[in-house]
Amino acid sequence: MLSSTNAITPNGYIRFRDYLQKVCGISLSDNKQYLVASRLGKVLEREGFSRIEQLVDALERIGSAKLKEEVINAMTTNETLWFRDVHPFTILKEKVLPEMTSAPLRIWSAASSTGQEPYSISMVIEEFKSTRPGALKAGEKIVATDICTNILKHAKQGEYDSLAIARGLGPDLQRRYFEKINDSTWKIKPALSARVEFKHLNLIESFSMLGKFDVIFCRNVLIYFTVELKQDILKRMHAALKPGGYLFLGGSEALSGLSDYFDIVQCHPGIVYKAKPR
Structure with missing residues (x-):
């Protein structure tokens, strides 16, 4: 899997963070590069992207609905349990x-x-x-x-x-x-x-x-x-x-x-x- 050092460049992280907030409202802080790398590493490798900027480029192209859905699924936190907080x-x-x-x-x-x-x-x-x-x-x-x-x-x-x-x-x-x-x-x-x-x-x-x-x-x-x-x-x-x-x-x-x-x-x-x- 690609490391955050190789794939998540500073400018690329900013672009991805802005994209994610625009499409689904999730607001990442300045120090979540490791989270992006861990959750999107498989997507980057499968698509042959060495940098996060390439993923954003692909997401912004027409016809990227399936890739967009996959990225949102990967970046969504789904921690839950029955009768949470009672x-x-x-x-x-x-x-x-x-x-x-x-x-x-x-x-x-x-x-x-x-x-x-x-x-x-x-x-x-x-x-x-x-x-x-x-x-x-x-x-x-x-x-x-x-x-x-x-x-x-x-x-x-x-x-x-x-x-x-x-x-x-x-x-x-x-x-x-x-x-x-x-x-x-x-x-x-x-x-x-x-x-x-x-x-x-x-x-x-x-x-x-x-x-x-x-x-x-x-x-x-x-x-x-x-x-x-x-x-x-x-x-x-x-x-x-x-x-x-x-x-x-x-x-x-x-x-x-x-x-x-x-x-x-x-x-x-x-x-x-x-x-x-x-």
Whole structure:
């Protein structure tokens, strides 16, 4: 594999960093040459490129859609687990869902990765309905989106190996909501996956076609964007929320300068943001 010294020149790194931010919003700092080299080394070798500039040249040519998709897939971080951070899902079950009684419930998982988040949401809905017969009679829909096409294929299959299934998922929920395919593979049950629809989406582009939502989960993805892009996305998410709808962010993410758009709801532990009417 090509080393970062040979392939990732200073000028080439700047060009690639600018390209990546333009096409998908990911903002790399000045010292991530090693990350680019490790994730794109195989692509550079396969294409016969000795320098990152040659890759950028190829990406900017007409007809580079497949190469662009491969590069974005390689540069996307897909770290996830079941019920990540726990309290957002507790807030969803104990505070948010009891308020959703009349219209069909629509939830958006805006960085769904390999599916753990939307399927965790589906489990929460199932648990909530089991304790409140007749609740959510109008139905529920979870729209799960991600920029990484390879990851979406995995998520749609709903199959997980023994290591992935154990990350944040207790044995009781595993038995209740998964079917064992073989000694090392489990598949989410149809009752859970039926309410989840996966779509490819780049958050820097318009998502108005998705419609309106009662709840949006946008967790642990905004940290990769610039402040300006993050604010733009959050304003557009506000527009995608129904009046009084809820927005969940990651534990290290916070709203800044958007007090006209959202109220902070303290839940002890955790917080959620409620869309103000505008």
